[in-house]
Amino acid sequence: xxxxxxxxxxxxxxxxxxxxxxxxxxxxxxxxxDARRVEMLAASGGQALDRNAPKASALVCVVLNAEQTKExxxxxxxxxxxxxxxxxxxxxxxVAPDVARxxxxxxxxxxLLYLDAPISGGAAKAAQGQLSVMASxxxxxxxxxxxxxxxxxxxxxxxxxxxxxxxxxxxxxxLLAGVHIAAMGEALSFAASQNLDxxxxxxxxxVSAGTSWMFENRAPHVIDADYAPRSAIDIWSKDLGIVTDIxxxxxxxxxxxxxxLVQYRAASAAGLGREDDAAITKHIAGRASICLPGGG
Amino acid sequence: xxxxxxxxxxxxxxxxxxxxxxxxxxxxxxxxxDARRVEMLAASGGQALDRNAPKASALVCVVLNAEQTKExxxxxxxxxxxxxxxxxxxxxxxVAPDVARxxxxxxxxxxLLYLDAPISGGAAKAAQGQLSVMASxxxxxxxxxxxxxxxxxxxxxxxxxxxxxxxxxxxxxxLLAGVHIAAMGEALSFAASQNLDxxxxxxxxxVSAGTSWMFENRAPHVIDADYAPRSAIDIWSKDLGIVTDIxxxxxxxxxxxxxxLVQYRAASAAGLGREDDAAITKHIAGRASICLPGGG
Numbered sequence: 001x002x003x004x005x006x007x008x009x010x011x012x013x014x015x016x017x018x019x020x021x022x023x024x025x026x027x028x029x030x031x032x033x034d035a036r037r038v039e040m041l042a043a044s045g046g047q048a049l050d051r052n053a054p055k056a057s058a059l060v061c062v063v064l065n066a067e068q069t070k071e072x073x074x075x076x077x078x079x080x081x082x083x084x085x086x087x088x089x090x091x092x093x094x095v096a097p098d099v100a101r102x103x104x105x106x107x108x109x110x111x112l113l114y115l116d117a118p119i120s121g122g123a124a125k126a127a128q129g130q131l132s133v134m135a136s137x138x139x140x141x142x143x144x145x146x147x148x149x150x151x152x153x154x155x156x157x158x159x160x161x162x163x164x165x166x167x168x169x170x171x172x173x174x175l176l177a178g179v180h181i182a183a184m185g186e187a188l189s190f191a192a193s194q195n196l197d198x199x200x201x202x203x204x205x206x207v208s209a210g211t212s213w214m215f216e217n218r219a220p221h222v223i224d225a226d227y228a229p230r231s232a233i234d235i236w237s238k239d240l241g242i243v244t245d246i247x248x249x250x251x252x253x254x255x256x257x258x259x260x261l262v263q264y265r266a267a268s269a270a271g272l273g274r275e276d277d278a279a280i281t282k283h284i285a286g287r288a289s290i291c292l293p294g295g296g
Numbered sequence: 297x298x299x300x301x302x303x304x305x306x307x308x309x310x311x312x313x314x315x316x317x318x319x320x321x322x323x324x325x326x327x328x329x330d331a332r333r334v335e336m337l338a339a340s341g342g343q344a345l346d347r348n349a350p351k352a353s354a355l356v357c358v359v360l361n362a363e364q365t366k367e368x369x370x371x372x373x374x375x376x377x378x379x380x381x382x383x384x385x386x387x388x389x390x391v392a393p394d395v396a397r398x399x400x401x402x403x404x405x406x407x408l409l410y411l412d413a414p415i416s417g418g419a420a421k422a423a424q425g426q427l428s429v430m431a432s433x434x435x436x437x438x439x440x441x442x443x444x445x446x447x448x449x450x451x452x453x454x455x456x457x458x459x460x461x462x463x464x465x466x467x468x469x470x471l472l473a474g475v476h477i478a479a480m481g482e483a484l485s486f487a488a489s490q491n492l493d494x495x496x497x498x499x500x501x502x503v504s505a506g507t508s509w510m511f512e513n514r515a516p517h518v519i520d521a522d523y524a525p526r527s528a529i530d531i532w533s534k535d536l537g538i539v540t541d542i543x544x545x546x547x548x549x550x551x552x553x554x555x556x557l558v559q560y561r562a563a564s565a566a567g568l569g570r571e572d573d574a575a576i577t578k579h580i581a582g583r584a585s586i587c588l589p590g591g592g
Contacts, residue, residue: 120505121505122505132503132504134500134504155503157500159500168487168491168492169492169496169497169500171486171490172483172486172490172492172497172501172506173500173501173504173505173506174506175479175482175483175486176480176483176501176506176507176508176511177505177506179475179479179552180475180476180479180506180508182552183472183475183476183479183552183553184472186475186550186551186552186553187468187471187472189548189550190467190468190471190542190546190548190550191464191465191468193543193546193548194393194464194467194468194546196464196465196468200455200465201465201468204430204453204455205469207428208416208428208430208469208473209416209417209418209469209473209509209510209513210468210469210470210471210473210476210509210510211472211508211509212472212507212508212509212511213504213506213507213508214505214506214508215472215508217505243486246486246490247486247489250486250490250584250586251584251585252485252486252580252581252583252584252586253580253583253584254482254485254486254580255482255558255559256478256479256552256555256556257479257482258555259551259552259554259555260552285548287548287549288546288547288548288549289547290546290548
């Protein structure tokens with residue numbers, strides 16, 4: 001039973017997860033290079049994580065990518081040093097399955113358990129403790145992490161007894177989600193080019209065979225011309241890049257996914273990287289000077 | 297109130313629609329170049345449509361594309377001649393909005409009403425009278441077609457007072473659906489390359505942000521290695537071709553859609569055109585010698 005949990009990374013997902021853990025009665029310490037994020041945690045039941053913090057039985061690592069995960073866990077100032085023997089590390093970033101397996105090996109070499117635990121659901125669900133976790137790892141790692149998972153997740157998909165499977169499943173989800181957002185951008189730009197009312201398009205498509213979770217979730221952002229970032233364009237440059245790297249290592253061409261990735265990179269190069277991912281629609285429509293809601 | 301309705305085209309959609317109309321109490325005549333399809337209609341309450349048939353108050357045209365629609369309606373042996381004055385033509389093929397507008401003009405020049413009425417839902421829903429219709433046309437055309445629409449459709453989206461809007465909405469739906477099937481093919485091939493269990497992938501994705509209507513509907517075909525055509529690869533070569541033609545006329549590049557189209561064309565060239573559209577997965581996985589269920 002974990003009592004003390006450390007969070008490495010208090011970004012849009014990590015902060016909400018740490019707050020959810022505090023709300024669930026755990027003693028939470030959190031670190032982020034941005035001191036304002038640590039203050040936000042301190043204002044909602046947690047404390048700043050530094051070298052003097054008490055050892056944790058669980059460390060949740062919610063950073064951007066594989067490099068940051070390796071550094072945050074096992075770098076010169078890695079937080080794995082502050083996990084008690086037999087404690088568990090939850091790796092939540094989207095990484096390649098090979099990376100997750102290597103992290104598990106590194107953790108076990110230090111006498112720690114490792115859970116390959118990429119997350120899905122967005123910042124709002126993180127703050128409500130209702131994420132989905134696509135998890136794999138040793139049964140002992142699941143057992144040790146049980147009350148932390150209870151605090152942060154609504155659904156834990158238990159996918160296998162070794163790291164790697166969780167990350168592979170997350171990559172499948174990101175492939176689909178990233179392509180679907182780009183498809184939404186093309187569909188709404190196309191609809192606007194034919195003078196269709198986009199609100200009506202949403203009404204019709206959501207009860208038709210063309211619908212997707214992402215279409216229903218993101219099309220309203222375009223209709224409302226609201227590009228405040230819930231999930232940013234640059235997330236997809238990163239995650240679809242991971243997907244196509246994994247696929248390339250398997251010798252598998254993914255033409256549609258690769259084309260979607262090119263669109264996100266182009267949108268980012270055009271200055272839209274920090275906007276909501278629905279802004280891919282502005283990028284696509286802009287090529288043909290098609291007018292979207294808000295005049296974009 | 298339509299009593300006699302003619303059907304031009306008794307393919308996988310048209311036959312079921314004609315049978316649904318007969319079941320609803322309408323007097324149904326149907327034509328198809330394949331005499332076996334006419335026999336199937338005759339065995340289920342309809343009759344063969346020929347030049348001696350009584351005039352109809354509604355003609356439902358369910359053929360493959362714009363060329364066949366023009367020929368079946370207004371060609372040298374077009375069935376529009378057998379529609380009574382003031383009767384209504386329902387154009388159900390997927391065509392460009394411009395084509396639908398031209399068909400409306402031609403119909404009105406002959407004293408007939410025209411409903412731009414592309415359909416969605418597949419052969420099973422056609423046979424149950426439960427299609428979705430994305431319809432636009434004059435209020436008088438909707439009024440005249442009311443009991444035919446009641447017989448064939450569960451949902452009629454009434455999208456505007458002129459032909460073209462229905463076809464534009466259908467094209468938006470086909471863009472999304474066609475891209476989503478190709479994305480499913482890439483996602484399942486990718487999952488297989490990472491040794492994920494595809495049935496588990498379906499379970500996880502369908503409750504995750506990566507899901508789509510097409511993913512949930514078609515992934516089971518791959519998992520069961522069942523490629524008997526419900527909707528064929530060649531439908532998407534055709535429909536995404538229409539979408540990209542319309543977009544090109546509007547000066548709008550659609551890179552993801554165009555890439556999906558290339559995949560369907562390549563799969564068709566490789567001999568998969570008449571297989572179920574889920575067979576796009578076999579085509580994608582085959583490039584990397586990845587093994588799918590059924591050994592494909």
